[in-house]
Amino acid sequence: MQHTISVIVENDFGVLSRIATLFSGRGFNIDSLSVAPTNEDGLSRMTIVTRGDAQILEQINKQLNKLIDILKVLDFSDGSAIERELALIKVAAEDDARAEVLRIVDIFRAKIIDVTPKSYTIEATGNPIKIDGILELLRPLGLKEVVRTGAVAIGRGAKGWNG
């Protein structure tokens, strides 16, 4: 089962390494990882998509909490969050395929950001499942390159992660 966890961390050197080492050292999976500074001074937010059963997820949460540089672990596994991801997709497109690509882009409300006679480069954002969807539809046409950011997540409602 996939789980999305957001971690608020001190922006100190080595913190990304320590989290990665924690995951690899204990055999936890990292399906995707995204990190950037937040609105608060000296803090960064890391979003990790991992997989495992309930016992493993509990261990991951506890082990992350134990790390000195981690302020908070937000477990979004219960569906209480909005998840988004961005993908840049270069797809081969000649003759009839060109119209098909444009139709798919329109359906998914994505954008064309680069064009050549033989290809389109598409920017798509949305829930990771939607990104999976657009990729599946484009795959038969010939995916040349796919760059995904990995999911980021934010809780619903008025409160920030800190209340």
Added chain:
Amino acid sequence: MKMNGARIMLECLKKEGVDTVFGYPGGTVINLYDELFSFKAIRHILPRHEQAGTHAADGYARATGRVGVAIATSGPGATNTVTGIATAYMDSIPMVIITGQVPTALIGNDAFQEVDIIGITRPCTKHSFLIRDVKDIAITMKKAFYIARSGRPGPVLVDFPKDVQMAMGEFHYPESVDIRGYKPNLSGHPRQVEKAVAMILDSQRPVMYVGGGAVLGDAAEPLTQLARKLSVPVTTTLMGLGAFPESDPNSLGMLGMHGAYCANMAMTHSDLIIAIGARFDDRVTGKLSTFAPHAKIIHIDVDPTSIKKNVRVDLPIVGDVKDVLTKMISQADKTKEKLAEFITALTPWHSDISGWKEKHPIGYKQSSTIIKPQFVIQKLRELSDDDAIISTDVGQHQMWTAQFFQFNKPRTLLTSGGLGTMGFGLPSAMGAQAAFPDRQVITICGDGGIQMNIQEMATLVQNKLPVKIVILNNNFLGMVRQWQELFFDKRYSSTCMELPIDYIKLADAYGAKGFLATKPGDVESVIKAGFKEKGPVIMEFKIAREEKVLPMVPAGASLNEMVLNA
């Protein structure tokens, strides 16, 4: 007042109450050592290998409860500390290790004697710091010591570049430190405590399973008080030995792979296990699917990650062990009638336990012609001081010490449990002796482990540390040989160390004394002679070559499937 970074570092150590450090100089710490030369408040002990220096700081910390401090230079000096750091990490020992580093401008440049020691030790340190500016030294050290000693203790590495040591700065030691991401929960929740006591009073076959956390948390007194008040039998892990006096009739001794029959049976037949500062390690549980099949589990620990990691827990209590046990004593005091009923109802359980103790007590076959290692341990117990500190190396002798010595006080056994590091025995005793110059410190080693840090004989003699070294010599890598006998048809692959070493000559080469016992009749006189010596001593005992540590729970077997005779 302006001073250089190296001096600021030493002033920080002084502020943290450090009076002894174990370190080895080199190019990137030569500035630190120059300041140490005239820094009277700190005693510096030079080992002969950085691994031994780290084990010594570790032994110092285990014996005193204070933060052990080790210093090494960059590159090979730092990498030599890795085993010592991992040893401390696995047993949760509070330590600060200061490693020199190349100047900040050269970091990442493959400079001379440069290693990414923070990267290398990331998985085996509680935390680590790289000091990039002289202004950051004080706050870093304040944080390092706080992290090392609080919550679940652990080793913290501080990487100290040469140019930062040389830079000038002002020394201001912060009053307090606040780390946003680190707020260990030390106070046990009162409702959980109430529930715990209620669960205990409802049980019929309770057992207390006590680990190293009870020693690290200085909880021996409330533990003993509570166990006696409730009349509950107590078993400890290797790391918990001494937290509850083994002389107490309710003590079951050590449990686990080489634990006592009665302890393992009690765990298996229990209906309530009260786990205190222990982590349900694989050496203790045996096969997890058949572990304690009838027991509910209360788990008291300061580290939430230990709870529910290996076994399902019915009542977790996160908090400092001493705090939780003290609260439980007050709670138990409120339940006078129920308590009296409970204790009376325990009679059948106590009788079961006595039965198990009688059926298969810890024992061995004595011999009149060959020295049995267990006999040496018993004699050491008989003839040593009441407050002697015992360190062990790793192997069969370690298990025999745990089984036969009988530990009644905390912080009297220093042993590498989690990592099982050979070569730990001698240097850790060195550290303990430096902390307690007037107490008897004995290290019990095998002929394998003693050679891994034998160079520390020089440190003992130079610093007048009168450690008593016991070598149980069977000319084998005993524990591995035992497994090869039991599971590999006695194919003794690379475990036979036939070469006879004249330890008396070796001791003499360093300026120490050596004694040799070859027959059972020699044992007592050799021990007495060794103990009488004012300086460090080696006492070698030629023991039975193919003796086995029993009972034994083979790998993959259940805790109650012990091999009792083989």
